[in-house]
Every structure is written in structure tokens, then in C-alpha cells.
Amino acid sequence: MFEGFARRRVATSGAEINALVGGEGPPLLLLHGFPQSQVMWHRVAPMLAERFTVVAADLRGYGDSSKPPGDPAHETYSKRAVAKDQVEMMAALGFDRFRLAGHDRGARVAHRLTLDHPSRVERVAFLDIIPTVEVFERVDQAMGMAYYHWFFLIQPDGLPEHMIGLDPEFYLRRVLGSISGTGDVFDPEAVAAYLRAFRDPATVHAMCEDYRAGASIDLVHDREDRAAGRKITGPTLALWGSNSTVGRLYADPLSIWRPYAPAIQGQALPAGHFLPEEAPEETVRALVDFFG
Numbered sequence: 001m002f003e004g005f006a007r008r009r010v011a012t013s014g015a016e017i018n019a020l021v022g023g024e025g026p027p028l029l030l031l032h033g034f035p036q037s038q039v040m041w042h043r044v045a046p047m048l049a050e051r052f053t054v055v056a057a058d059l060r061g062y063g064d065s066s067k068p069p070g071d072p073a074h075e076t077y078s079k080r081a082v083a084k085d086q087v088e089m090m091a092a093l094g095f096d097r098f099r100l101a102g103h104d105r106g107a108r109v110a111h112r113l114t115l116d117h118p119s120r121v122e123r124v125a126f127l128d129i130i131p132t133v134e135v136f137e138r139v140d141q142a143m144g145m146a147y148y149h150w151f152f153l154i155q156p157d158g159l160p161e162h163m164i165g166l167d168p169e170f171y172l173r174r175v176l177g178s179i180s181g182t183g184d185v186f187d188p189e190a191v192a193a194y195l196r197a198f199r200d201p202a203t204v205h206a207m208c209e210d211y212r213a214g215a216s217i218d219l220v221h222d223r224e225d226r227a228a229g230r231k232i233t234g235p236t237l238a239l240w241g242s243n244s245t246v247g248r249l250y251a252d253p254l255s256i257w258r259p260y261a262p263a264i265q266g267q268a269l270p271a272g273h274f275l276p277e278e279a280p281e282e283t284v285r286a287l288v289d290f291f292g
Contacts, residue, residue, distance in 0.1 A: 001042040001189055002056070004049070009064075012088040014081055018064035019057040019089060023049025026122075027095040028291060029086060030056045033104020034149075034207055035175050037063030039193040040103065043280035044287075051292055055093065059106060060085050061206025063197050070209035077209035078217045083113035087120055096120065099291045103127035103276060105210055108218070111260075114232050115225055123291055125237040127275050127283075128246050130256045132214055133222040138250075146245040149175065153211035160208050165201055172198045179245065179273040186277060231260055237290045238266030239283065244273040265290075 005022030020038055028048060032040045038056040048054050058065040060082045070076050086109065090098055100121050102110030107126040114121045129135075135147070144151065153160050164171045172195055176186060197203045225231075238257050240246040246253055247268050257264045269286065271278035 001039065001187075002045060005045070005054075005056075008093065010089040010092045012085045012092075014076075015060040015068060015085050016066040017057055017060070017085050017089040019055050019093075020045070021053065021055050021093065022046075023052055023054045025052045026291075027090065027093075027098040028052040028054050029090060029095075029098050029100050030054060031059060031086065031100070031102035031106030031109050032056075032062070033102075033106045034210065035172055035198060036104075036194050037197055039063070039190050040274070041276055042187065042190055044276045044284050047280070047284045048287065051288060052099070053095075055090065055095070055098075057086060057089060059109060059210075061210060062203065063193075067200070067202040067206045070205065070212070074209055074213040074216050077206065077213045078221070079109050079112035079213065080116060080218075080221055082109050082210075083116055086113060087117050090120070097122055099123050101125040101127065101287060101291075104129060104273070105214075108132055108214065111232075112218070112221065114234075115230055118232075118234070121234065123235045123237070124232065125239065125287060125290060126257075128240045128244050128273050130246060130250060130253055131222065131260050132218055133226065134256050136215070136219065142249055143245075146179075146249065150211060150215070153208045154215045156212075158205075161201065161204050164204050168198045168204065169195055176274075185274065190277070226260075231262060232264075234263065235290070236261040236264040237286070238264055239275060239286055240266070240268055241271040241273055241275055241278070242268040243271065246273075 005020040008019045030041050041056045061067045107129045114124045269279045269282045275283045
């Protein structure tokens with residue numbers, strides 16, 4: 001699915017990161033979201049590789065990256081720790097400064113990475129999210145019904161791990177179908193890759209820890225930054241699906257983002273949540289216009 005890309009495995013101080021590298025030009029790091037892997041970029045990475053050196057990485061715990069066990073404070077899967085993986089991985093590949101685009105959980109990692117390591121990021125794009133702290137502070141019935149998994153996956157004592165483990169394929173397909181514009185949009189080969197990882201209990205545990213961190217230590221970090229007035233000062237792009245939860249719940253995502261990234265620009269694309277798979281050409285066009 002990534003013809004011409006080379007696979008790399010990089011040991012960082014906290015995990016081993018699996019990545020695909022291809023193309024020529026300025027480096028561009030792509031970070032995926034839940035419940036997927038680097039494979040989600042398969043329709044856009046080859047087109048982006050015509051202009052950039054594209055690095056599509058699996059986040060810690062996802063895909064073929066290593067899956068360390070969680071800890072009681074959820075620091076192992078905090079966005080700060082996961083972002084550090086990516087900074088170290090890019091440096092090992094020879095890229096101390098790069099462009100950055102993240103989707104879903106990967107966009108939350110990208111947000112933290114840009115705040116913690118601003119000198120590393122030339123420009124950053126967030127695909128189909130608003131800031132984590134804003135999601136929790138704007139909870140209502142509509143949000144709870146659309147984002148129920150935010151509250152299911154954070155339950156303690158292995159409850160979601162056990163329940164998902166009873167039928168991982170059913171749960172994966174249910175998630176993909178429920179938050180996309182149409183469940184038929186996914187390439188069977190991509191779904192097979194997602195399912196292969198999802199059948200590993202360590203992957204499911206890592207995903208739950210990702211969400212547990214998002215509801216605990218990540219909020220601490222985000223609120224500390226907000227209180228200190230730390231913002232993303234460089235060029236920033238937000239893209240969201242016109243039929244995604246972000247597009248339906250929030251009338252003006254840019255106004256929500258602006259206190260955190262004053263220079264932000266962006267637009268809705270004709271899609272549900274999974275922009276790179278549902279609207280690949282529109283996604284590439286928007287990213288090239290911004291990064292190019």
C-alpha cells in the first residue's frame with residue numbers, strides 16, 4: 001500500500017517506533033488516530049511524497065510500534081511521552097525540524113509535541129479535533145452520545161480491555177462504521193491491517209491507556225499550559241469533516257482553537273471523521289497548500 005516507502009524501526013528512550021519513510025523534499029511527519037495505525041495514510045502519503053519526505057509513524061502502543069504496559073498515573077501513554085517518541089524518532093532519521101500533521105489521537109499528540117518542542121515544528125495541521133480540554137469542558141448529551149468511547153475506554157480495572165477482547169473485530173468495525181461518513185470507504189487491506197493489530201490484547205490495552213491519559217494527566221498538562229499562557233505561535237491548520245462529530249457539534253471549530261493557536265486557519269472537508277480515507281484528494285490539496 002506504500003510502494004516506494006522504506007520501513008524503519010527506531011528505538012527511542014520510551015518505546016520502539018515503527019515508521020514508513022518515502023518521497024523527497026522537506027520532512028513531513030504524519031500521525032494517525034484511534035483505532036488505526038500508519039496505514040490510514042495509504043491514500044494520501046504517496047501523493048504527499050511527490051513534494052515531501054513523508055514519515056508515517058505508528059504511535060506508541062498502536063500498529064507495529066512497541067506496547068509498554070500502562071501505569072497507575074497513565075504517564076506511559078501521556079501525550080507528552082508519546083510526543084517525545086516522535087521527536088526522538090525524527091531526530092534519529094536525521095530530521096531535527098519538520099512539518100507535522102496529525103489525525104484524531106495523533107492530532108492530540110501533535111498538539112502536545114508542538115507545545116513541548118516548538119523549535120522542532122515548522123508548521124502543524126490538526127485533522128478533525130478540537131483541544132482535549134475543550135472536549136471535556138463542553139460535555140453535553142450530544143457529545144456523550146457521539147463520543148461515548150471517550151468514557152468507555154477510560155474505565156478502570158481492565159473492563160474495556162475485557163469487553164473488547166471478547167470480539168475485537170466486531171468492536172473495530174463498529175467504531176470505523178459509526179464515526180465515518182460511510183463504513184464502505186475503507187480499503188479491505190487497510191481494515192485487515194487495523195484488525196491484525198486490534199486482535200493483540202496489548203494494543204487494546206495501549207489504546208485504553210491513551211484515552212485514560214487523555215482524561216487525566218493530559219488535562220493536567222493542558223491546563224498548566226493554558227494557565228501559563230503557552231500557545232502555538234507558528235502557522236497552524238485545522239481541518240474537519242463536514243459530517244464528522246467535530247463538524248456537527250461545534251459551530252465554529254476555529255474559534256475554539258484560536259485561544260490555543262492564534263494563527264490558525266482551516267476549513268471543513270466533505271467527509272466524516274476519517275479525512276485521509278474519505279476525502280484523500282481534498283486532504284492532500286489542503287495540506288499541500290498549507291505546507292508547500
